[in-house]
Amino acid sequence: MTALFHDFTAWLARPQMLRPSGLRAPGAGLALLRMLGLHLTVLLLVLLPLLGMWQKAMGLPSPEAFDTVSKAMLVPFVVLLAPVAEELAFRGWLTGRVRAVWLVGCGVVAAGFLAMVNFHVYEVPASFGVLGMGLVAPAGWWWLRGRGVVPGFARAFPVLVWLSIAIFALSHLSNYPRFSVALLPMVLPQFWAGLTLSYTRMRIGIIGAMLVHAAANGISIGLVLLSG
Template sequence: MTPLLRDFASYLTRPRLVSPSGIGAPGAWRRLLEVLALHLAVLLLVISPLLGLYQTGMHLPAPEAFGTVSKVWLVPLVVLIAPVGEELAFRGWLTGRVRALWLLACGFVTAGLLAMVNYKVAEVPASFAVLAMGLVAPIGWWRLRRRGVLLGFERAFPVLVWLSIAIFGLSHLSNYPRFTWALVPMVLPQLWAGLILTYTRMRIGIYAAMLIHAAANAAAISLALLGG
C-alpha cells in the first residue's frame, strides 16, 4: 500500500490533468482493489466511529435521505443508480473534453428546468424544454466527439478538482431534515469519498470510480440495515 499512499498524497497535493489508464490496463484491477481497501479502512475504522461519537455528543439528527424510499428500491438506488449518476455529474467531466463539459452543462440546464416544473414556473414550456434536452444533449455530445480538452481547462484543473470535491461533500447536507452548522462535519465521509473517487477517476477511469462508489455504498447500507 505504500506506493499507493505516496501517489495518492502526491496527486491530491498537486492535482493535474492526466489521462486515466483505463480499467483494462495491466495492474488496473489491483490498484482499484487497493484504493477500495484504503477507502473502506479509513471510512469504517476512523471516520465513522469518530462521527458516531460527535453525532451522539451534539445530539444531531440522523440522515433522512432515503426515508421515503421503499425497501424494494433502496438497494438499487443506493448501490447502482446513485454511484453512476453522481460519478457522471461530479467527476465524469474531469478529463476536460468538450463533449463531457457539454453534457455537464446540459445537466445543469435540465435540473433548472425540472425545478421550474416542480415549482410550477412556466410549467408547460419548461416541460417541453426538458423533453427537448433529451435530444439536444446526445446530439451535441456526438457532434463534439472530435473536440479535445477545452482551452484553459488544464490551468483551472486544480481549482475545479477541489470545488468538485467540496460541492460533492457539502451537497450531502441535504440528506438531513434541517441544516445547522454543527452538521458540516457529518459530511466528512463524503469529502473523503470525493478525494478517493477523484483520484480513482483520474488514475484509472470513470468506470473504476463507479465501482468503488458502488462498493462503498453497498458496505454503508449493509451496516445501516444490519443496525436497524
C-alpha cells in the first residue's frame, strides 16, 4: 500500500503517459482494491464529514441530480451508467490515441448541438447536427483504427490530465439547483475521484477505472440508502 501511494503521489506531481498494465497483469486486482480503499478512506473519513459541516454552516442546498430518477433506476444509473459514461468521456482518451481523441471531439460537438436544442437556438439544424454526429463519430472511429498517438499529446499530457480532472469536478456543480462560489468546495469529492481514477486509468486501464468508479459509487449510494 505504501509503495502504491508513493507511486500515485509521484505521478500526480509529474503526470505522464503510461502503458496500462491491464486487468490480467500480476497484482492488478490487488492494486485496484488498494486504490478503491484509498479513494473511499479519504472520501468517507475526510472529505464528506468536512463538507457536511461546510454545507450546514453556509446553508447550501443539497444536490438534486437524482431527484428525477426513480428509485428503481437510481442504483443502475449511479453504479453502471454513470461510471462507464464518465470514464469514457473524461479519461478514455488519456492514452492519446487518434480515434479516442476523435470520439471525445465528436462528443463535445454533439453536446454543443444538444445545448442548442435545449435552449431553443436553431433547434432543427442542431437536431440534424446531433444525428449527424451519431453517424460521423463511429465512422471516423473505424476509419482511424490502427492510428497512433496524436502528435504532441505526450508533451501536453500534464496540462490535459489536470484539465480533465478540473472539468470533471466542476461539471458536478450542475447537480445543484443554483450556483454560488460557496458551492465550489462541494465538488472536492469529484476532484479527488478525478485524481484517483486518472491514475488508475493510466496505471491499469479504462476498465480498471470503471470498476473502481462503480464500486465507489455503489458503496457510497448504499450507505446513503441505509442511512435513509
